Amino acid sequence: MVTAAMARTTLCVCVCLLASQVATSHVPEKINRTIHNLLQHYIPARERFKGQPVFSRDLLGTKLEAKEVLLSAALQTYEELIQRMLKELPGDESADVRADLSYVLERVQHLRRFRFQEQDKLLEGLHTFQHIQVDNELIRSKALWELPWLYEEASSLANKRRQRRRRKAKWPRTFQTESEAH
Amino acid sequence: MVTAAMARTTLCVCVCLLASQVATSHVPEKINRTIHNLLQHYIPARERFKGQPVFSRDLLGTKLEAKEVLLSAALQTYEELIQRMLKELPGDESADVRADLSYVLERVQHLRRFRFQEQDKLLEGLHTFQHIQVDNELIRSKALWELPWLYEEASSLANKRRQRRRRKAKWPRTFQTESEAH
Numbered sequence: 001m002v003t004a005a006m007a008r009t010t011l012c013v014c015v016c017l018l019a020s021q022v023a024t025s026h027v028p029e030k031i032n033r034t035i036h037n038l039l040q041h042y043i044p045a046r047e048r049f050k051g052q053p054v055f056s057r058d059l060l061g062t063k064l065e066a067k068e069v070l071l072s073a074a075l076q077t078y079e080e081l082i083q084r085m086l087k088e089l090p091g092d093e094s095a096d097v098r099a100d101l102s103y104v105l106e107r108v109q110h111l112r113r114f115r116f117q118e119q120d121k122l123l124e125g126l127h128t129f130q131h132i133q134v135d136n137e138l139i140r141s142k143a144l145w146e147l148p149w150l151y152e153e154a155s156s157l158a159n160k161r162r163q164r165r166r167r168k169a170k171w172p173r174t175f176q177t178e179s180e181a182h
Numbered sequence: 183m184v185t186a187a188m189a190r191t192t193l194c195v196c197v198c199l200l201a202s203q204v205a206t207s208h209v210p211e212k213i214n215r216t217i218h219n220l221l222q223h224y225i226p227a228r229e230r231f232k233g234q235p236v237f238s239r240d241l242l243g244t245k246l247e248a249k250e251v252l253l254s255a256a257l258q259t260y261e262e263l264i265q266r267m268l269k270e271l272p273g274d275e276s277a278d279v280r281a282d283l284s285y286v287l288e289r290v291q292h293l294r295r296f297r298f299q300e301q302d303k304l305l306e307g308l309h310t311f312q313h314i315q316v317d318n319e320l321i322r323s324k325a326l327w328e329l330p331w332l333y334e335e336a337s338s339l340a341n342k343r344r345q346r347r348r349r350k351a352k353w354p355r356t357f358q359t360e361s362e363a364h
Contacts, residue, residue: 053328062303068339126251144221148214150260
C-alpha cells in the first residue's frame, strides 16, 4: 500500500513539474526550429550581428501598457515583413521555405489577433490621427474648430494624472498615520 | 457682529466658487478668442461643419492610458498643422494672423512638452518600430533572428495580462469568503 501511494505521489510530482515547465514556455519549439531554417536559407550569421538590432530591447524597458502597445506594433511589422518575403519568393524556390514562412506568419497573426486586440485598436486610432491631411484647407479649418475641446480634454487629463500621482505619493504616509492612530 | 460674520461667510463662499470655477477651466480664454479670430480669417462656418470631424470623439472614448497616447498624437498633429500654416502664410498677410497662429502653436507645444512627455516617448518608439525597412534583406534577416525573444515577450505579457484579469475577476468572491470566515 505504501509503495503504491509513493508511486502515485511521484507520478503527481512529475506531472506537476512537466505542467509547470510547459506553462513557462511561451514559444513553441516549432517556431524556433522554423526560424532557424529560414535564417540558414537567407543571410549568413556574420551579417546578422552587424550594427544595431532592429527591435531595441531598451525601447521595451517601459511600463506594462506602453510595452504592450510597442509589442503590438512590432508584431504588425513582422506580419508585413513576412508577407513581403512570401510575395517576393521566386516560384521555383523550395517549397520548404514557403511553408516555413507561412507557418511563422500564421503564428504571428494568431498572437496579434487574439492577444493584442485592444492595442491594435489604439494603433488604428493613432494611424488616423497621425495621417490627417494637414495640407487640406478644409481639414485645417475643421481641426482649428475642434482644438478648444481637444485642448480641454488634454489639459484636464494631464491635471487628473498629476493629482492621482500626488495622491499615490501621499498615500503610504496617511496610511501609516492612520495605522498608528488605531 | 452677526452681520459681519454673515458678510465674511458670503465672501468666503464667493471666493471658493470663483476658485473652483477657475480650477475647472483648463482652456485659457485667450486660446478660444484667438482660435475664433483665426477661423473667421480662414474658412466660413458653413464649410467647417461638412462631413466627419477630423478628431473623432468616439476614438477618445477609451481607457485612460490609451486616451493619453491618442491625445498626445493629436497635439503632435496640431503642431505640424499650425507650423505649416505659419510657413505658408504670405509675407503681406496681416501680422495679427501670424501672431494668433504663433500663440496657439506655443500653447499646444507647451501642453505637449510639459504634460505628455511619457506618451511622446512611446510615440517615438512606435515610429521606430513602424518605419523599419522591411524591404532591406539584412534588416529582414536580423528581424527574423530577433523574433523568438520578441515572440516570447509578447506571449508572456499577454498571458500575464490574462492572469491579472482573472485574479481581479475572482478577487471580490475570495474577499467575501475570507470575510465570512473571520
